[in-house]
Amino acid sequence: MKLDLSHAGIVRSVTGALGIAMSLYHMWAIAVGTPEAIIFRGTHLLFAMSLVFLMFPRQAARAGQPPSFLDYALLVAGVAPILYLFINYDYVVTRIYYIDDLSLADMTFAVVLILVVVEGTRRIIGMALPVTAFVFLGYGIAIAGVEPMRILDQLFMTTEGIFGIPLSVSATYVMIFVLFGSFMERTGTGALFMDFAMALTGHSAGGPGKVAVVSSSLFGTISGSAVANVMVTGSITIPLMKRTGFRAAFAGSVEAVASTGGQIMPPIMGAAAFVMAEFLGVSYLQVTIWALLPAILFYVAAFGAVHFEAKRIGLAGVDRAELPRLAEVLRVRGHLFIPVVVILGVMYAGYSAPLAALAGTLACFPVAALRAATRASVTLGNVIEAMIDGARNTLAVALACACAGIVIGVISLTGLGIVFTQFVTHLAQESLLLALILTMIAGIILGMGMPTTPAYIIMTALLVPAIIKLGVVEPAAHLFALYFAVLSAITPPVALAVYAAAGLARSGLWETSWAAIRMGAAGFIVPFMFVYQPALLMIGDWRETVLAGGSAALGCLLLAAGLHGYLIRPAKIWERVALVAAALMLIKPGWATDLGGLGLATTVFTAQFIARERKPV
Secondary structure (H helix, E strand, C coil): CCCCCCCCHHHHHHHHHHHHHHHHHHHHHEEEEEHHHHHHHHHHHHHHHHHHHHHHHCCCCCCCCCCCHHHHHHHHHHHHHHHHHHHHHHHHHHHHCCCCCCCCCHHHHHHHHHHHHHHHHHHHHCCHHHHHHHHHHHHHHHHCCCCHHHHHHHCCCCCCCCHHHHHHHHHHHHHHHHHHHHHHHHHHHHHHHHHHHHHHHCCCCCCHHHHHHCCCCHHHHHCCHHHHHHHHHHHHHHHHHHCCCCCCHHHHHHHHHHHHHHCCCCCCCHHHHHHHHHCCCCCCHHHHHHHHHHHHHHHHHHHHHHHHHHHHHCCCCCHHHHHHHHHHHHHHHHHHHHHHHHHHHHHCCCCCCHHHHHHHHHHHHHHCCCCCHHCCCCCCHHHHHHHHHHHHHHHHHHHHHHHHHHHHHHHHHHHHHHHHHHHHHHHHHHHHHHHHHHHHHHHHHHHHHCCCHHHHHHHHHHHHHHCCCCCCEEEEHHHHHHHHHHHHHHHHCCCCCHHHHHHHHHCCHHHHHHHHHHHHHHHHHHHHHHCCCCHHHCCCCHHHHHHHHHHHHHHHHHHHHHCCCCCECCCCHHHHHHHHHHHHHHHCCCCHHHHHHHHHHHHHHHHHHHHHHHHCC
C-alpha cells in the first residue's frame, strides 16, 4: 500500500492514529480502573477536541479540503488549557475553589477552553447548544451578577462545569458503548438484525413496515442515534415498504418513529440513559428495568400502526419464497447475538455497565470468527476501522456534554434551577398536568435544536425538580424528560429523524412529519401514563404492573387502530372516535376508566364484526 504523504493523507493517518489511541485508552481505563476525574475526563476531551478540528475543518464543506491554519490554531487552543490543568494538577486539586483567586493564566486558559468547546460543538452539532451556552453565560454575568472570575473558576477549575457529570458519562459510558456498536456493525450484526426481522415478520400484512419496526428497535440498541438508525436500516426498509404499496410519506414515518425509539429501548439505550443513571445514583441496569415496559408500549403501538394501515389499504406481506428462513438466519449468523448476551450476563452478574460493554466489545470479533459466513469480517483492518469509527461516533456526544457542562455549571452557581422550579410550580398552580405539559413542550423545543443528551441534561437541571416537587417519583420524572427529548426527533418543525427518512423515501417533509406524529402518538402519551401509574416502571406490586401493562398495551393498540382507521375492517368516523376514546380510557390508570374503555372497544368490535359478516371486506 502506497503511503500518501499529501496534506490530506497525513491528516487521515493522524486522525486514524488518534482514533485508535482514544479507543484503546478508554478500554484500558475500564480494564484497570479509571484515573482521577480531571485526568480521565480531561483526556477524553483532549482526544475529542483534537479529532473534531481535524475531522471537521472549517472549509470541509468545500470539496473535502484538509484543515486550514485556523483549524490547527483552534486545535492547539483547545488542547493547551487541558494540558495546563495536567501540568499544574497538584495546584488545581489543592487550591480552595471560590475562595482562592484565579491567576491570569487560569483565567486566560479558562476563557480559551470555553470558546473552543463552543466552537467545536457548533461544528459537529450546529448552533443551538452553543447559543444556549452563551445565553446562560450572559444570564450569569449580566442578570445574576456573578463575578466573571467565579464563573471561570466553576467552569474550568472544578468538576462542576466543563469537566462535570455530563462529560464523565461520555468518557465512562458512552465511549465504550459506541465502540461496542462500531464493533458490532463491523462484524455484520446490522445484516443479522435485518434478516432476523425479515424472517420473523416479513410475510405478514405490511411485512416490510413491521420489519422496519423490529430491525430499528434492535439496531437502535447499538447505535443510540435516531438519524444514524434511519440511514442504516431505512436504506433497505423504506424502498421495500414503497415497493409493497405503502405511501412514501408513511414509509418514511415508520422508519423515523421506529428508529427514534431505539434510544429508549433496553438493553442498550441512548447516551442520555447513562446520564440518568449517574444523576439518580443507580446502576444502569436499574434504568433499563424502569424503561422496559414503556419502550415495549411504544413499539406495540408502532407495530399496531403498521398492521392497521396495511390492512386498511389492503396490503399483503412479502412472499415467503423471497424471505430468509428464520432457522437459516440463526444458523448462519445467530452467533452474532452472543456479544449482547455477554453484556447482559456481565451486568446481571453485578459488574459495572462499562466493564460489561468492554467484555461485549472484546467478544465481537472472536464470536464472528466462529462461523465461515462471518469470518471474512475478522481482519486487522476491520478491527482498526471499528476503533476509528467508535472514536468518530463519540465526538458529537463528547463535545455536546462538555458544552452542556457550561450550562449546568452556570445553573448550579447562580441557583437558576431553584428559581425555574419555583416559576414552573407557580405557573402550574399546583396542577401536575400543566407542569407536565410545560415540561413536554420544553423537552421538544430543546430537543429540536440539540442532541437528546444535552437536551435531557438541561431539562434535569431546570424542569425535573419542579415535577418532582409536585409529587412525581424521581425515576418517572427523569424518564418523562428523556422521552420528550427523544421524541423531538419526530416532532415538526425540526424533526431530524423525519428529515433523514423523508430524504430516503423522497416524500414531503410536512406530510412525513404528520404521518410520524400519528404513528408515534402513543409515544407522546406513554410518559404521562407512567407518571400517573409508576407500576409501568415496575415500581411497586408486580400484580399492579401486570394489570397496568396489559391495559396500557391494549390502549396503545386501540389508539393505533383509531388513528389509522381499521380494527377488523375499515372504521367509520364514529368508530374511529370511539376507538381513540377507548384507548385513552384504558391508558389512564384506574378500574373505572379501564372498564369504560373496554366497554367502548367491545361496542366498536361488535359493530365491525356484524358489518363484516353482512358484507365481507
